[in-house]
Amino acid sequence: xRAIDLxxxxxxxxxxxxxxxVADQGSVLRAAEHLRLAQPAVTRSLREVxxxxxxxxxxxxxxxxxxxxxxxxxxxHARAVLAELRRAGERITGLADAAVGTVTIGTLLAGSNVLLxxxxxxxxxDRPGITVVVQEAAFDAQVPRLLDGEIDLILGRxxxxxxxxxxxxxxxYSEPVRLVARRGHPARERAGLTLADLxxxxxxxxxxxxxxxxxxxxxxxxxxxxxPADLVECTSILTIRSLVCDTDMIAALPELVARTDAAIAPxxxxxxxxxxQVGVTLPDQRALTPSARLMLQHLRREAAEISALVTGSxxxxxxxx
Numbered sequence: 001x002r003a004i005d006l007x008x009x010x011x012x013x014x015x016x017x018x019x020x021x022v023a024d025q026g027s028v029l030r031a032a033e034h035l036r037l038a039q040p041a042v043t044r045s046l047r048e049v050x051x052x053x054x055x056x057x058x059x060x061x062x063x064x065x066x067x068x069x070x071x072x073x074x075x076x077h078a079r080a081v082l083a084e085l086r087r088a089g090e091r092i093t094g095l096a097d098a099a100v101g102t103v104t105i106g107t108l109l110a111g112s113n114v115l116l117x118x119x120x121x122x123x124x125x126d127r128p129g130i131t132v133v134v135q136e137a138a139f140d141a142q143v144p145r146l147l148d149g150e151i152d153l154i155l156g157r158x159x160x161x162x163x164x165x166x167x168x169x170x171x172x173y174s175e176p177v178r179l180v181a182r183r184g185h186p187a188r189e190r191a192g193l194t195l196a197d198l199x200x201x202x203x204x205x206x207x208x209x210x211x212x213x214x215x216x217x218x219x220x221x222x223x224x225x226x227x228p229a230d231l232v233e234c235t236s237i238l239t240i241r242s243l244v245c246d247t248d249m250i251a252a253l254p255e256l257v258a259r260t261d262a263a264i265a266p267x268x269x270x271x272x273x274x275x276x277q278v279g280v281t282l283p284d285q286r287a288l289t290p291s292a293r294l295m296l297q298h299l300r301r302e303a304a305e306i307s308a309l310v311t312g313s314x315x316x317x318x319x320x321x
Contacts, residue, residue, distance in 0.1 A: 006052075013085075015049045016078040018042060019057060023075045026064040076148075083149030091289045100129040101291030106142035107134055108156030113237055114256045115172070115278060115306055116155055119298040126298070130291050138209070138235075139281075143167070146283060152292035154281040155299065159211050161281065171279040172303035177212065178266040180258045181250050187267060195223050195269055202230035204243050204251045210235060215274045216252055256306065278303070 021031040022042070032042040050057055057071035067075055090102055103123075107116060120132050135142075135151060139159040145151050147166055161167045179198065181187060190197055205227075206213040220227060232249070234240055237257070243249045245263045254276050258266050280299060282288070288296065 010052050011049070015045060015052075016081055018045050019049055019071075019075060020078050020082065022046060022058060022065055023067055023071070026066075028065065079150075080148050087149050087286075087289060090291065091287075101127075101289065102131045102133060103289065103291040103295045104133040104135065104151045105295065106146060106151040106154040107136050108139055108142070108154070108159075108235075113254075114260065115299065115302055118302040118306075119295065122298045122302060123295055127291075127294060130294070132295070138207075140209070143281075146281065149283075149286065152288060153296065156278065157211060158277045158279045158281070166284050167281055168284045169279055169281050171277055172299060173307035174275050174277050175306075176255045177215075177252050177271055177274040177276055178255050178258050179250055179269050179271060180244060180253050180264045180266055181248070182245050182263060183265050185248060185250075185267075187248075187250075193268055195219075196225060198250055198267070198269065199225060199228055201228075202232070202247065202249045203228040204232040204234050204240050204249050206235050206252075207233050212252065212274070212276070219271065219274060256309070 018031065018035065021034050022028060025031040025034050028042050028046065029039055032039040035042065046057070053070070053074065055070040056068055057074055058065040059068055093101055105116070116134070120134075123130060123132065135145075139154065139156070142151065142154045143161075143164060146154055158169055158171060161169065179195075181201075185201075187193060187198060187201060205216060217227070232243065234243070237253075240251050240253065241261065241264070244251050250267070252271065252274070253264075255266070258264055280296065282296075
């Protein structure tokens with residue numbers, strides 16, 4: 001098969017939509033229902049795509065349709081093409097009317113609980129017609145969607161991108177990570193509190209695949225300590241907060257989280273090597289839509305104010321209305 005075969009007009013946009021639908025739905029019947037088409041029409045169109053490509057895209061089995069090696073590759077490219085077309089429409093809309101549009105932000109599970117709401121509020125004050133979509137997931141799960149164009153940017157603690165091509169990162173600010181506990185925690189009564197003293201209490205730590213977890217494990221090792229014996233692994237800020245407030249659990253959270261929550265407070269145990277670099281991960285080659293560009297401008301502006309707060313100047317973020 002030559003590449004030119006895909007550009008001679010036989011392959012239609014509807015073929016791409018159909019193949020992605022079959023992959024997502026797992027069967028021709030469910031894909032037909034999803035697309036509101038008759039099942040024979042979907043079957044016929046799928047056969048047309050396979051004839052054009054000269055390969056079988058799906059294995060038919062009792063449990064439905066499973067993409068073949070060829071199918072996985074083609075679905076990946078079909079998603080990227082459809083995402084780019086959606087983005088083209090959004091960009092044209094944004095250029096025609098800068099007051100409307102959509103920006104989709106992927107935020108990490110332990111993402112920017114202070115920066116993101118402030119930036120969204122600022123954007124909506126500036127352009128109330130822009131729709132902001134926030135989707136939360138781990139960094140590794142967000143990257144393929146960013147590369148495919150399903151999301152515009154990833155916001156949160158910067159993770160190493162390694163040898164993943166097509167990405168660039170912008171650091172917005174840096175803040176310390178603090179050990180926190182509820183204000184009435186019994187550890188606060190101990191004089192000269194050390195990290196070793198805290199091993200007697202239950203902990204809630206990030207998941208193993210997170211950058212913060214790796215830094216905390218290095219901190220424990222440098223102090224000659226293992227992981228806490230009584231341990232919960234979690235990256236949901238809401239769940240962590242509830243556990244810390246309602247029990248004697250100890251957690252490692254960004255300083256601004258502790259400073260904006262009246263129920264918890266930092267413990268007097270330094271974590272100097274551990275800091276959180278907050279920033280955005282962007283596609284390297286793809287231009288941002290007008291709405292995404294405006295979002296990034298507000299993120300930069302709000303991050304500059306937060307950076308001043310972290311270094312000790314300015315007002316508390318909770319005081320801004």
